Amino acid sequence: xxxxxxxxxxxxxxxxxxxxxxxxxxxxxxxxxxxxxxxxxxxxxxxxxxxxxxxxxxxxxxxxxxxxxxxxxxxxxxxxxxxxxxxxxxxxxxxxxxxxxxxxxxxxxxxxxxxxxxxxxxxxxxxxxxxxxxxxxxxxxxxxxxxxxxxxxxxxxxxxxxxxxxxxxxxxxxxxxxxxxxxxxxxxxxxxxxxxxxxxxxxxxxxxxxxxxxxxxxxxxxxxxxxxxxxxxxxxxxxxxxxxxxxxxxxxxxxxxxxxxxxxxxxxxxxxxxxxxxxxxxxxxxxxxxxxxxxxxxxxxxxxxxxxxxxxxxxxxxxxxxxxxxxxxxxxxxxxxxxxxxxxxxxxxxxxxxxxxxxxxxxxxxxxxxxxxxxxxxxxxxxxxxxxxxxxxxxxxxxxxxxxxxxxxxxxxxxxxxxxxxxxxxxxxxxxxxxxxxxxxxxxxxxxxxxxxxxxxxxxxxxxxxxxxxxxxxxxxxxxxxxxxxxxxxxxxxxxxxxxxxxxxxxxxxxxxxxxxxxxxxxxxxxxxxxxxxxxxxxxxxxxxxxxxxxxxxxxxxxxxxxxxxxxxxxxxxxxxxxxxxxxxxxxxxxxxxxxxxxxxxxxxxxxxxxxxxxxxxxxxxxxxxxxxxxxxxxxxxxxxxxxxxxxxx
DNA sequence: GTAGGGTTAG
Numbered sequence: 266x267x268x269x270x271x272x273x274x275x276x277x278x279x280x281x282x283x284x285x286x287x288x289x290x291x292x293x294x295x296x297x298x299x300x301x302x303x304x305x306x307x308x309x310x311x312x313x314x315x316x317x318x319x320x321x322x323x324x325x326x327x328x329x330x331x332x333x334x335x336x337x338x339x340x341x342x343x344x345x346x347x348x349x350x351x352x353x354x355x356x357x358x359x360x361x362x363x364x365x366x367x368x369x370x371x372x373x374x375x376x377x378x379x380x381x382x383x384x385x386x387x388x389x390x391x392x393x394x395x396x397x398x399x400x401x402x403x404x405x406x407x408x409x410x411x412x413x414x415x416x417x418x419x420x421x422x423x424x425x426x427x428x429x430x431x432x433x434x435x436x437x438x439x440x441x442x443x444x445x446x447x448x449x450x451x452x453x454x455x456x457x458x459x460x461x462x463x464x465x466x467x468x469x470x471x472x473x474x475x476x477x478x479x480x481x482x483x484x485x486x487x488x489x490x491x492x493x494x495x496x497x498x499x500x501x502x503x504x505x506x507x508x509x510x511x512x513x514x515x516x517x518x519x520x521x522x523x524x525x526x527x528x529x530x531x532x533x534x535x536x537x538x539x540x541x542x543x544x545x546x547x548x549x550x551x552x553x554x555x556x557x558x559x560x561x562x563x564x565x566x567x568x569x570x571x572x573x574x575x576x577x578x579x580x581x582x583x584x585x586x587x588x589x590x591x592x593x594x595x596x597x598x599x600x601x602x603x604x605x606x607x608x609x610x611x612x613x614x615x616x617x618x619x620x621x622x623x624x625x626x627x628x629x630x631x632x633x634x635x636x637x638x639x640x641x642x643x644x645x646x647x648x649x650x651x652x653x654x655x656x657x658x659x660x661x662x663x664x665x666x667x668x669x670x671x672x673x674x675x676x677x678x679x680x681x682x683x684x685x686x687x688x689x690x691x692x693x694x695x696x697x698x699x700x701x702x703x704x705x706x707x708x709x710x711x712x713x714x715x716x717x718x719x720x721x722x723x724x725x726x727x728x729x730x731x732x733x734x735x736x737x738x739x740x741x742x743x744x745x746x747x748x749x750x751x752x753x754x755x756x757x758x759x760x761x762x763x764x765x766x767x768x769x770x771x772x773x774x775x776x777x778x779x780x781x782x783x784x785x786x787x788x789x790x791x792x793x794x795x796x797x798x799x800x801x802x803x804x805x806x807x808x809x810x811x812x813x814x815x816x817x818x819x820x821x822x823x824x825x826x827x828x829x830x831x832x833x834x835x836x837x838x839x840x841x842x843x844x845x846x847x848x849x850x851x852x853x854x855x856x857x858x859x860x861x862x863x864x865x866x867x868x869x870x871x872x873x874x875x876x877x878x879x880x881x882x883x884x885x886x887x888x889x890x891x892x893x894x895x896x897x898x899x900x901x902x903x904x905x906x907x908x909x910x911x912x913x914x915x
Numbered sequence: 916g917t918a919g920g921g922t923t924a925g
Contacts, residue, residue, distance in 0.1 A: 379916075380916075381917055382916060412917075413916050414916085419918090423918095442917090444918045451918065451919075474919080475919045476919080477919085478918095478919040478920070480919095481919090481920090482920060504919095505920080506919055506920045507919085508920085509919095509920040509921075510920045514920095539920090539921095540921070544922065547922085551922095578921090580922040580923060581922050581923095583922085608923085609923050610922085612922085612923040612924085613923045616924070643924085645923090647923090647924050648924075651924085654925070678924095686925080713925085715925090899925080
């Protein structure tokens with residue numbers, strides 16, 4: 266950049282266009298040096314432009330240092346600096362700077378244009394106190410008459426959960442617009458007050474699209490899909506947000522088939538899916554567990570040139586592939602987004618590897634993160650601990666648990682404790698696990714006691730197991746798995762009377778077991794089997810005959826049904842019958858009938874796979890020479906040649 | 916300058 270020596274006026278007319286041309290903070294610094302040398306530092310419009318460009322190009326510090334040398338800054342300079350501060354990581358500074366502006370400017374005309382951004386910054390950084398101060402100052406002026414300002418206040422209080430304050434601002438407004446109503450509705454929905462939100466929704470003079478969309482989403486997130494559907498159906502005009510809200514409502518309530526069905530309907534109506542719509546359908550597919558439609562979505566993303574870094578597309582794709590058993594494809598996506606990964610992408614990859622039992626690979630990803638100086642967060646460590654847990658990597662798990670606290674200053678949450686306790690307990694370090702649980706600085710929940718209990722069940726430690734079970738049952742009296750684990754523990758050591766007592770306790774308290782359910786994809790259709798019965802009567806006889814045939818063949822190979830974990834206090838023979846009707850066995854039999862030799866059978870189960878089914882499927886994979894992939898509640902099992910990828914560690 | 920949908924989590 267060359268500037269020839271000319272008169273001051275000429276300099277100004279030359280400098281301004283040059284400023285406009287600057288693309289980087291370095292160029293701006295060079296030009297600033299020139300401005301100083303040419304005595305233009307007191308030329309208001311030049312300096313205003315310089316400051317606004319510096320702050321716009323990420324040089325907030327430089328902009329501030331220029332600002333501090335101006336004796337009498339004008340409103341534009343304040344505005345441009347505050348605007349940038351609200352978008353940076355320090356909204357508190359923006360509020361302080363705003364206060365400074367109020368005391369140094371006499372004419373505050375136009376300041377209301379700044380307030381929505383400032384209040385948004387407060388809500389983004391949970392700065393309620395600062396927000397209230399701004400509110401207090403606003404009350405002294407006439408600015409509340411500006412709908413944008415009042416709405417921004419409703420939004421601030423709504424987002425921070427102070428719905429009472431939001432409602433008060435709303436009540437005091439002389440003129441409410443759609444945005445005011447919608448902000449209030451969202452506020453009520455955010456604190457879980459669906460019925461109050463509905464009451465306000467009913468009062469809206471003219472309902473718009475946005476308020477209906479908000480209600481659909483709110484109903485979905487509070488488990489009321491039917492009410493969401495009702496709003497959805499009555500809408501004459503729907504946009505992509507309407508459809509996505511309904512789709513994600515189904516996803517949230519673990520109704521992935523309906524989510525997928527609705528997504529297809531959306532396409533058939535000619536609505537073009539955007540990034541959020543694709544992310545929500547990908548999460549439906551991830552929940553369902555079968556990759557076919559996921560591949561279609563991936564292809565759609567590629568052909569429509571939707572960037573993998575728009576929104577959460579990259580991580581949603583990785584998550585979908587990982588949860589559908591295609592960890593290699595997940596890694597492929599991970600590689601493709603190497604240049605613009607965010608922390609969620611790294612976490613998805615680590616969690617994905619964890620659920621496949623690939624502990625060392627997950628740790629390698631973490632090493633890569635360290636090398637690239639990416640700051641891990643608590644979810645990263647939850648993934649790493651899970652990875653160590655599923656891989657049986659005790660030392661590495663202990664190391665991660667210490668590292669997160671000592672090097673990264675992260676405070677472990679109860680889930681982290683649950684994970685490390687599970688890892689220690691499972692690997693037989695029961696005393697260490699108990700020691701950890703006794704020293705948790707936060708309140709232990711049922712999950713950590715269940716981790717101890719399940720370790721005791723594996724290792725047959727009744728004394729510790731019983732007391733852990735009582736604590737777990739006390740904290741989660743409706744959670745059937747606490748009772749079932751305790752009953753399994755008693756069964757393991759042959760205390761059948763106590764097994765009966767636990768069963769009685771469950772009955773008296775009305776605690777119900779979640780029925781096991783397994784799905785298998787055949788000819789493009791998902792077939793679901795429930796424990797004790799098949800969903801589709803048509804296949805009933807065929808499936809039962811096949812299981813019996815498999816059982817007798819396996820018995821020749823030495824299969825002995827493991828009756829120890831059958832909860833029912835019944836005759837041995839009926840126990841065997843009830844084992845046979847486990848959903849994953851039925852799904853497997855159905856798969857064996859309908860799969861041509863050589864192709865793998867893929868099963869998705871809602872609960873943790875039981876010991877008997879695990880050894881049963883191992884044998885099947887050997888005797889029938891086929892590959893069987895099972896995703897259970899926690900992780901993947903790849904059965905092949907008589908053994909499982911989890912190395913019996915699950 | 917204001918309102919609605921999306922990822923990773925024992």
